[in-house]
Amino acid sequence: MSEAVVSIRNLNKKYKTGLQALKDVSLDIYRGEIFGLLGPNGAGKTTMINIVAGLTRRTSGQITVFGKDVDREYRFTRSKIGLVQQELSFDPFLSVEETLRTQGGYFGLTNTGPRIEEILKSLSLLDKKKASGRTLSGGMKRRVMIAKALVHDPEIVFLDEPTAGVDVQLRENLWTLVRRMQEMGKTIILTTHYLEEAEALANRIAIINKGSIVLVEEKEKLLADHGARLHDIYRKYVQDEVPV
Numbered sequence: 001m002s003e004a005v006v007s008i009r010n011l012n013k014k015y016k017t018g019l020q021a022l023k024d025v026s027l028d029i030y031r032g033e034i035f036g037l038l039g040p041n042g043a044g045k046t047t048m049i050n051i052v053a054g055l056t057r058r059t060s061g062q063i064t065v066f067g068k069d070v071d072r073e074y075r076f077t078r079s080k081i082g083l084v085q086q087e088l089s090f091d092p093f094l095s096v097e098e099t100l101r102t103q104g105g106y107f108g109l110t111n112t113g114p115r116i117e118e119i120l121k122s123l124s125l126l127d128k129k130k131a132s133g134r135t136l137s138g139g140m141k142r143r144v145m146i147a148k149a150l151v152h153d154p155e156i157v158f159l160d161e162p163t164a165g166v167d168v169q170l171r172e173n174l175w176t177l178v179r180r181m182q183e184m185g186k187t188i189i190l191t192t193h194y195l196e197e198a199e200a201l202a203n204r205i206a207i208i209n210k211g212s213i214v215l216v217e218e219k220e221k222l223l224a225d226h227g228a229r230l231h232d233i234y235r236k237y238v239q240d241e242v243p244v
């Protein structure tokens with residue numbers, strides 16, 4: 001088995017409200033894979049991603065990124081991670097270019113111009129470089145979020161429900177982009193509540209429900225073992241919504 005770039009052991013998260021969002025989660029994410037974290041709304045996907053990215057504090061457990069603890073060596077581990085958050089978050093009055101330069105600044109990077117050009121080009125956003133955020137369409141905003149996550153050239157990219165609420169065209173573009181990132185050697189962790197999305201993209205799939213990982217398996221094996229019944233397995237854990 002190849003090298004684990006993210007390693008999670010016995011992770012628990014209890015919010016101040018008393019809600020136990022993660023229960024004894026253990027997972028390894030391997031270099032270069034697309035890992036699909038599948039689960040319904042409220043399962044704990046965002047909580048898990050945010051803890052690994054250092055945005056939310058764990059209650060207990062061990063988490064390392066390239067062997068380093070995500071709290072004790074936050075600067076190192078965060079620099080390895082690009083996070084595309086579920087919610088759109090950028091200043092609507094900055095231009096796309098300014099947004100990306102500012103983001104680079106958070107990582108201590110200067111002279112990000114050429115890299116920004118390259119990223120904008122790969123996301124078909126080059127002609128929007130000078131446009132201010134508020135003038136962009138929803139799909140463009142989402143691509144700017146991805147561009148932001150890539151500015152510091154992270155080795156691991158988390159995409160938190162990148163296609164929730166986007167149209168079919170953009171969904172296909174994003175899938176192409178995710179595959180391209182993998183070809184570039186990046187490790188991708190993708191959360192989704194669409195079974196079809198995990199099936200289309202992921203090399204391995206985990207199902208999380210009510211804070212617990214209930215299944216982790218290589219996709220090919222999962223499909224060989226369960227085939228069409230994969231849908232039924234997912235439905236067993238996710239009774240409260242109809243996968244699209």
Ligand SMILES: Nc1ncnc2c1ncn2[C@@H]1O[C@H](COP(=O)(O)OP(=O)(O)O)[C@@H](O)[C@H]1O
Nearest residue numbers: 015017019021040041042043044045046047048
């Ligand atoms: N800041 C918070 N304080 C209290 N509860 C939270 C907070 N953030 C999320 N939760 C709760 O934790 C659970 C998991 O949420 P989340 O990780 O966002 O799930 P998902 O991303 O899978 O939809 C949900 O019940 C949610 O309401």
Ligand SMILES: [Mg+2]
Nearest residue numbers: 045046086161
């Ligand atoms: Mg979420």
